[in-house]
Amino acid sequence: AQSVTQPDIHITVSEGASLELRCNYSYGATPYLFWYVQSPGQGLQLLLKYFSGDTLVQGIKGFEAEFKRSQSSFNLRKPSVHWSDAAEYFCAVGYGGSQGNLIFGKGTKLSVKP
C-alpha cells in the first residue's frame, strides 16, 4: 500500500540556519510528489511539486526539494530559514490518475528560534 512517512514530528532551527525536512514514500510506480505548507489557522499552500525530469525542483519562498528514487525520498530544503517559515509542512504522494488521490504524511512542525 502507498504510504508517506515524515519521521520528524517537530523540528526547531535558528533563524538563518539551513533546514532539511525528510520525506520517504512507499509507492510501486513513479510517484508524483508534493510539499505543502500550512500556517496556523490556514489551509495548505503548495510549495513545490515533482512530476518528472530534473530531480531537483525549486519552489516558492526559497524552498527546494530533491527526488531520490534509490532512497524513495523527497526531502525539502532551504538554505536560510526565516522566522516566517514557522509552520507545518506536509509531504504528499499522488497516485492513480487523480490529483485527489493524494496521500499525505503526518506533517512536520517547524519552529524558528530568533
Place this chain on the structure above:
Amino acid sequence: ETGVTQTPRHLVMGMTNKKSLKCEQHLGHNAMYWYKQSAKKPLELMFVYSLEERVENNSVPSRFSPECPNSSHLFLHLHTLQPEDSALYLCASSQDLGRSLGYTEAFFGQGTRLTVV
C-alpha cells in the same frame, strides 16, 4: 488568499444538530475535494467531485453528506455527528482531476474548524 473560500471558519455543534459547511471557488476549476484533518493524523480525503459529479467516496460515514450544485460550490452537510468528528475540514479545488494532463495543482481553502460537543 488562494481563491477557495470556506465558511464558517469555526463551528461548534451538538451531536443532534444539522449543519452545513460551504466551499466556494471562482478559479474556474472543475474538480473539488473535501479533506478531514485530525490532530496527529494525516489528511484524509473524503470526497472528490469532478464536473459536479462525485467520483470518489472514501468510505466516509453517512452522517457526512456532500453536495455539489455547480462547479463553483461544494457543501458538506453534517448530521448526528460524534465527538471524534471534531477536526479541521479542508476544501480544495483543481483545474481537473489530472488524468489526462498529469497532475494539476490543488488550491486549499483555510478550512472550517469543527467541534462536536
